[in-house]
């Protein structure tokens with residue numbers, strides 16, 4: 644059981660590739676809801692951390708259209724390959740790139756480059772929420788939007804767990820100096836907790 648949990652945390656090898664396919668088939672409602680919170684517009688540049696199989700990257704790319712772009716950063720080599728394969732046309736066209744990187748260290752991105760940034764179900768694995776939010780905030784342009792979401796998946800996870808995550812995410816967003824911080828619960832069971840925030844203009 645522990646080894647499966649480890650695979651969701653950071654997929655590796657053949658088992659990791661299978662876990663990636665499972666993640667790609669589940670979580671449609673969660674992904675659509677979280678990506679909708681970003682209010683993406685055509686032409687925008689988007690950063691996704693912990694993209695897993697790249698399904699939500701695909702959703703974000705559809706919203707920013709042919710003039711927009713997405714950079715993904717994930718700590719798993721297997722997920723980099725799956726996401727790049729899933730979004731092969733966008734990668735080939737120079738609209739998407741998927742890099743291996745670890746938010747616990749430093750994201751391989753410059754300061755102030757992205758209109759929007761998001762992370763779904765990986766902030767619970769970051770060694771420091773504060774550091775992770777600082778890194779994502781650093782990548783945003785002034786006024787850029789951030790959404791970080793967690794759906795608790797531990798056995799027996801409840802709406803109360805989601806509410807606690809919403810509070811913790813909002814605290815980390817405020818600690819990173821982000822503005823207009825709001826937390827909400829999404830339409831899944833248990834609810835997905837999401838925090839929305841904005842870098843100061």
Ligand SMILES: C[S@@+](CC[C@H](N)C(=O)[O-])C[C@H]1O[C@@H](n2cnc3c(N)ncnc32)[C@H](O)[C@@H]1O
Nearest residue numbers: 651652653693694695717718719745746763765
């Ligand atoms: C449970 S999966 C979620 C994948 C996808 N976002 C989804 O919702 O289906 C967690 C992902 O976060 C990545 N990850 C975990 N820790 C990370 C870190 N410190 N930096 C970057 N990515 C990380 C893992 O490699 C994995 O692809």
